[in-house]
Amino acid sequence: MPKIIAFSGSPRKNGYTNTLIREILRGAETQGYDTKFYDLNAEGIRPCQGCNYCRTHDGCSVQDTLQPVYEEIHQAEAIILGSPIYFHEVTAQTKIWIDRMFSMIEFKDGKFVPRHSGKRIVTVYTQGYHDSAEYKNVIDSTNGILKGFGWNIIETLLCYNTSSPTFVLPPKLLKRAFDAGQSLAKSSE
Numbered sequence: 001m002p003k004i005i006a007f008s009g010s011p012r013k014n015g016y017t018n019t020l021i022r023e024i025l026r027g028a029e030t031q032g033y034d035t036k037f038y039d040l041n042a043e044g045i046r047p048c049q050g051c052n053y054c055r056t057h058d059g060c061s062v063q064d065t066l067q068p069v070y071e072e073i074h075q076a077e078a079i080i081l082g083s084p085i086y087f088h089e090v091t092a093q094t095k096i097w098i099d100r101m102f103s104m105i106e107f108k109d110g111k112f113v114p115r116h117s118g119k120r121i122v123t124v125y126t127q128g129y130h131d132s133a134e135y136k137n138v139i140d141s142t143n144g145i146l147k148g149f150g151w152n153i154i155e156t157l158l159c160y161n162t163s164s165p166t167f168v169l170p171p172k173l174l175k176r177a178f179d180a181g182q183s184l185a186k187s188s189e
């Protein structure tokens, strides 16, 4: 079972989100970590069907490409989630994954409690717009959902201004991604 699992909600295989995720994984792999990458744009990933199976079971009734993820997350030490901003939100691919993660929490004694808490997580967001603060609410609320799973956010990387015709991924951000991967792995020592 992989110890670190990455999920990318970008449809662009070699886009900025995936480049940063790959760099995080590379950092983790230098520490001897087994990693796995899920492209949430892959065919065969279905949205949540609202069947409420996960209200009474630790898992999901939808039999598709994401089915192995539930056991893998249970076994994993760390998670990476990356998404571009599309129309002031995370992408549809990312949102489908979030909804499919409803099984990460159960309702007990009048409140939601995590079923698989304690994972370390790095989040990655990319946006075309030049103002880095523009989607703070989106980032905070998406990170907030992950915190609600009982996961500890080690780092959030934001790549902004990608719509600029002269944009290139800043080497400092790539370095931060690599370092985040190393510390994702190291923080278990």
Ligand SMILES: Cc1cc2nc3c(=O)[nH]c(=O)nc-3n(C[C@H](O)[C@H](O)[C@H](O)COP(=O)(O)O)c2cc1C
Pocket (backbone or CB within 6 Å): 010, 011, 012, 014, 015, 016, 017, 018, 084, 085, 086, 087, 088, 089, 126, 127, 128, 129, 130, 162, 163
């Ligand atoms: C349909 C669509 C909607 C977008 N909406 C926004 C937006 O609301 N704000 C923004 O800053 N960038 C927006 N963008 C730009 C992307 O966030 C940006 O190109 C990002 O770097 C893409 O990430 P990627 O390289 O990983 O694919 C949008 C792009 C697309 C295709």
